[in-house]
Amino acid sequence: MPSFDYQALSADGKRTQGTLTADSAFAARSALRAQGLTPLSLSEMNNAATQSRSWLSVSFWRTQLPLKELVLLTRQLATLLEGGLPLAQVLSILAAQAETKRLGRLLTHVHGRVQEGQTLAAAFRTAPYLLPDDVVAMLSAGEESGNLVAVMSRLADSLEIREQVAGQMKGAMFYPAMMLTLSLGIVVFLLTVVVPKVVTMFTHFKQELPPLTRGLIATSNWLVEWWGILLGVLLVLAIVVKWLMMREAVKYRWHGLLLRLPLMGRLLREGATARWARTLSVLLSSGVPAVEALKISAEVVGLLPMKQAVLTMSLQVREGVPLHRALMNAAVFPSLVRYLVESGEASGQLAAMLGRGAQHYEVSTQTLSSSLVKLVEPMLIVLMGGVVLLIVMAILLPIFSMNQMVG
Numbered sequence: 001m002p003s004f005d006y007q008a009l010s011a012d013g014k015r016t017q018g019t020l021t022a023d024s025a026f027a028a029r030s031a032l033r034a035q036g037l038t039p040l041s042l043s044e045m046n047n048a049a050t051q052s053r054s055w056l057s058v059s060f061w062r063t064q065l066p067l068k069e070l071v072l073l074t075r076q077l078a079t080l081l082e083g084g085l086p087l088a089q090v091l092s093i094l095a096a097q098a099e100t101k102r103l104g105r106l107l108t109h110v111h112g113r114v115q116e117g118q119t120l121a122a123a124f125r126t127a128p129y130l131l132p133d134d135v136v137a138m139l140s141a142g143e144e145s146g147n148l149v150a151v152m153s154r155l156a157d158s159l160e161i162r163e164q165v166a167g168q169m170k171g172a173m174f175y176p177a178m179m180l181t182l183s184l185g186i187v188v189f190l191l192t193v194v195v196p197k198v199v200t201m202f203t204h205f206k207q208e209l210p211p212l213t214r215g216l217i218a219t220s221n222w223l224v225e226w227w228g229i230l231l232g233v234l235l236v237l238a239i240v241v242k243w244l245m246m247r248e249a250v251k252y253r254w255h256g257l258l259l260r261l262p263l264m265g266r267l268l269r270e271g272a273t274a275r276w277a278r279t280l281s282v283l284l285s286s287g288v289p290a291v292e293a294l295k296i297s298a299e300v301v302g303l304l305p306m307k308q309a310v311l312t313m314s315l316q317v318r319e320g321v322p323l324h325r326a327l328m329n330a331a332v333f334p335s336l337v338r339y340l341v342e343s344g345e346a347s348g349q350l351a352a353m354l355g356r357g358a359q360h361y362e363v364s365t366q367t368l369s370s371s372l373v374k375l376v377e378p379m380l381i382v383l384m385g386g387v388v389l390l391i392v393m394a395i396l397l398p399i400f401s402m403n404q405m406v407g
Contacts, residue, residue: 081153091110165365169366252305259305275301277337340357387404
């Protein structure tokens with residue numbers, strides 16, 4: 001079923017725009033009039049656009065759907081599906097009342113694909129905005145097991161918790177990031193604006209300038225003259241690093257190095273553990289088989305050594321190895337998780353115990369990130385204060401020398 005972009009006037013004369021699916025342009029105009037809208041323009045989203053979006057779905061630059069909008073989308077889908085409405089009707093309702101244009105285009109695309117007979121997961125895979133792999137995989141598992149409504153409801157709960165944890169961590173990192181950005185801006189301003197003006201005063205000196213001042217002048221001259229090349233080098237470096245991170249071998253080694261860092265490694269390990277345990281708990285409680293649930297939960301583990309360990313665990317569980325023993329063999333997750341899993345398997349409450357483990361490590365991650373921020377803040381203050389102090393000393397030393405000569 002084709003999709004159309006439209007512009008229309010509402011009953012009170014306000015201009016509105018959006019997308020909708022219909023059998024034809026005539027049917028699209030009729031649908032708009034039924035909503036009390038007067039069509040102004042209507043254009044079909046043609047095959048070229050569809051192919052373009054399909055290319056974007058695997059593109060290097062595909063846009064990620066923000067977590068906040070993903071939480072809203074899953075909660076709305078879960079609420080309406082729990083009400084017993086058909087999936088196609090739910091998608092149509094949400095597309096018509098989408099709060100953002102991005103969600104409107106996404107839901108219109110998904111609704112059109114579902115109307116053509118595709119599954120919900122397949123429609124999301126080709127959507128113009130990227131959804132996390134674990135979310136799409138969980139939807140696919142829910143459809144295959146016939147438990148889409150239950151999976152969607154638990155997925156919405158899980159994503160809300162994920163958004164809360166991510167928001168708290170971003171809030172904790174906001175002040176250090178702002179302070180670092182402001183300090184770098186001050187240093188660049190001093191080197192490119194203040195120092196060149198002060199240097200003109202030193203040119204009249206007949207004595208040799210202190211080494212610190214000469215170094216400052218050389219740095220300032222270089223930055224003023226070559227700032228464009230510096231930005232180009234940084235841009236190329238960023239592209240090269242991003243390309244290298246797309247190579248699994250390089251990314252695996254880098255993640256392994258991060259996990260070995262004293263404090264950061266623990267933070268990353270516990271954060272990944274919380275996401276993995278929460279996702280596995282949701283899947284198991286929704287009736288997804290353990291082997292399939294482990295494969296899907298691996299998608300939420302961003303660190304490759306841990307992700308590979310989860311995939312290996314799924315193979316061992318398929319061969320009959322208990323999950324707690326597979327966890328012990330993996331040796332990448334904290335020991336508390338293994339004890340909780342062992343207790344859950346013994347009592348038949350594995351999903352509940354995984355949920356408790358996830359909650360524990362979510363709180364632990366928040367506490368650890370706050371401690372890390374408290375440790376980084378004074379280090380940044382001392383570091384940037386030292387840099388500014390060196391610049392000020394390099395400017396004042398020749399002035400003090402001049403005053404001594406005059407005296």
